[in-house]
Amino acid sequence: MDEVHARVEGSVGRLTLSRPKALNALTGPMLVKIGFALRGWAGNPSVAMVLIEGDGGRAFCAGGDVAETWRDAQAGDPSSGPRFFADEYRLNALVKRFPKPWVALMDGIVMGGGVGISAHGSHRIVTERSTVAMPECAIGLIPDVGSTMILAQAPGHAGEYLAMTGARMDAADAIHAGFADLQVPSERLPELAAALVEAGEPGVIRDFAVAPGWSALAACQAQIDHCFAGETALDIVARLEDDRSEWAADALTAIRRASPLSVAAALETVRALRADPAIETALRTEYRFTSRAVRDGDFMEGVRAALIDKDRMPRWSPERLEDLPHERVEAMLAPLGPDELFLDHG
Template identity: 55%
Template sequence: MSEDKDILIKVEGRVGHVTLNRPKALNALTYDMVLALEEALDAWRDDPDIAMVLIDAAGDKAFCAGGDIQAMYRHGKDGDYDYARRFWADEYRLNAKIAGYAKPFVALMHGIVMGGGVGLSAHGRHRIVTDTTMLAMPECAIGLIPDVGGTFLLARARGRLGEYLGLTGTRLGAADAIYAGFADSYVPLDRLEALRAALLDSGDPAVIEDFAGEPPEGRLAAIEVDVDEVFEQGSALDCLRMLESRDEEWAAKAAKAIRGGSPISLACTFEMVRASRTDLTLEDSLKREYRFSSRCMEHGDFLEGIRAAVIDKDRQPKFSKPGLEAVTQEDVASMLAEPPGGDIEL
């Protein structure tokens, strides 16, 4: 297997081992990394000497903080929307391959796990979180939606947690990541290196049980009943209004987060999580996500969201709609219509 400075791909014993290797960039996923990982998975799929795939990341801060949105921004500002469309189409294909991979796929999800990092890990068969894990899908804040299969995962969270997490971008520690269905096992940080060594030595994910334990208590279970009451409403705006009528601390934080997001992204995310509950496959949700992402530069708020959060860092985005009150059903339908040229093939 090839070895590249941004992604290390090698065979160790019976394990295909992938390490994201951009620690200074919080292991943000570049287009070349997407293609390299897909090539490796294709090669290992039918290789009888490979029993398992392990994906981890360099550095202590992050597994993967998301896609390389700065590169997308540069291309988009130059009027090149096709670069991001190709990136997303190929990334979504990779997400689908991970979800359907025939061999055990093990992800060590330490540190920050956001956006594209969720797509590389949470669709795998064995998803391990630890004390430093901080998982979130905060895409509405930058004019995107919880993509990389995020709407599919959110739709399968308990109750109405999917709408809550998708609209607010709430950060989850180990216990809550497991509770919401994004992970399976907790391994204490001081045992993570030993687990990695055992996985590489054995090529058998069954060893995870020898290292797993009970995570420190989370917070989602305590607010789940209230979350369900709020987020069972018929629209994102109705949910926001109910949040703003309540006096609990969690509701105030949720309302503030929603008010700070892109209105069109929020409205579409709500509809997409609801729609994903009836999707039979991840591919169905990915195709719907691509409908939005393929339009989000030209017709949505993605470029402005990235400008405010990452480029200028003024945290004062001027989104296309002044609030959820201004978003119509026609706006949502337009963003989620079949794209020119048809839906992507996965």
């Protein structure tokens, strides 16, 4: 099977990501194939909706294949990263603005680029096996694929918390934060997919939905809103240090392990999106950082430590938030002039 299996079943355009050994991580050719299928289906009156899923049972999609981007840069092609991100973000905009129902079966791991092709859809289904997160600060990026738009609209200051820590959400958390809509038992997904193909419309989903249950994220909302209301990243760190709870200690550890540049830029980006929560604004803002990250940020070191050498000991520049000039954050998020992300959709 191809890495993306695109076909029409009944009146449903169906996409199956099929790189199970790589947790269905997205490659450049996969982005192209998905985009080609969507553009064809958007104007095809015989296609009433789109259904997207992951193969293998472990992951819907664990993100973009950033290790390949790292290898390209090491081989002397630093433009590989910006090209990949531009292609990916254009696909994310297409998903968000797609004119027909978009049903995403977000079973298993859903991270990074996986969020970009699921959480912007009209019908977002999680299961008891779902793990949703935007952990980009840990590899020298910022939450991207338009996720800053979703984070900016999360309850209270949950967006800042999820962006800066990369905290993992289960099904109930993802619904609370606005990344998903309904929970369906994983064992019923094949039955749900068959029902969707037969019906050709998403109304049948409600027949499979179950109550999501208790959300740890919602339970911590008051703490989140207090600690992550700090004006700067260092203010947030200080509030977490004063909190002294296990939750605060975990959040503080995650922030301290991540790239200081990424943490500070993620905070600024999420807050900026509250004033203009549009997918186009989110993607263009994110691209300003990610397109510079290979040469001017911590991306190469973050990917090396997490995915190449796997020593989990990145050497950030600078190493601490206390040593990060705000001018550096401003430079990473500054307009790109003629290199700004062009979105032909929206």
